[in-house]
Amino acid sequence: MRISELSQRAGVPVASIKYYLREGLLPAGRSLSRTRSEYDDTHVERLRLIRALLGAGGLGIAQVRRVVDAIDDGASERLGVLAAAQHAIPPVTEAPPPGMEAAPSEDSRPSRARDWVASRGWSVEPDSPLLDELDAAWLACDDAGIGLDPERLDAYADAIEQIAAIDVATVPPQPSSAVRQVILGTVLMDPVLALLRRLAQQHRSIRSSEDGER
């Protein structure tokens, strides 16, 4: 199909398609002449994926490129497909804006995240950037006066382990599909889980206020 039909089938404007081609998010079509190319169903599917990652996934162009590159590369399997795919997943937390970085002295503080993970008995790569992110997120809770102690983290972790068990159980056996599933399942399911949390809070809150009226 030509670019106009691709645009129509994927629901993405031609100008955006040309931008994704230039940025390397979308593989080039088969060249028909100097100015015309032929696209196929893989391009439609890739455009839907880009739209999902930019929209609901909340990723930027550079992060989307990293994700599609990892999907195209398939799996490296030293730590299992799942852990390997995690390296292509963008960080959970944004880098702090300029002037908002934590004071350098805090780098020498012991890592509460590492202590907590060890006490929980989780097998995690000791140099995983996830642990530094968890330390930073924990510090942000302190700064905001939200009491997050190891006991509360453990209570959350009991529930999160069930979620991770579902995640791992639904990974397909073929390495190439597995990497795709892990990356997309993580990035696109985060907002679903955050929404379920708010809905469940609302449900419990409405129910408990009705109980209070009795």
Next chain:
Amino acid sequence: MRISELSQRAGVPVASIKYYLREGLLPAGRSLSRTRSEYDDTHVERLRLIRALLGAGGLGIAQVRRVVDAIDDGASERLGVLAAAQHAIPPVTEAPPPGMEAAPSEDSRPSRARDWVASRGWSVEPDSPLLDELDAAWLACDDAGIGLDPERLDAYADAIEQIAAIDVATVPPQPSSAVRQVILGTVLMDPVLALLRRLAQQHRSIRSSEDGER
């Protein structure tokens, strides 16, 4: 204290403090002269909160303003503090970038999110924007080829209900503290939970690949 000491104690540059004052995120200090003001500990605390929300919370300036306004206003309690505070919490998902919006025809499709919430028996405001966000996030999973069926959503929801129970149980009884706790606990704990999910995936993945080697 003067602005220079405030800057030092909160670890925020003077230029940023002036910006937050102009943007209405930080209340004005007590005016000493046309160009000098006196600040106190409430300003230090507010600056730490702003830093936490902009950094780990990943919010923009406009979203931070909405959050601090809600905290300052205290609670409206028609639906319970928790549900009321949710209105001040920024949406989970970003609005799609220009040209990436879903086709308008999809608006007339039935709401899977509403059907699923009803089947689960959750009490949720029927016009809650959370339900529209869940429909959009679900559609993004479809677009990316991630199988999210109501059964998988139910399995996730079983675990999420435990998280929401912890959230609700840790809300303090005073309405003004409660609103603050709910908003910050939701915004700042989302990244913590997302990080726990990745760490728990890694743990299960490393453990199951070790099991496979035996």
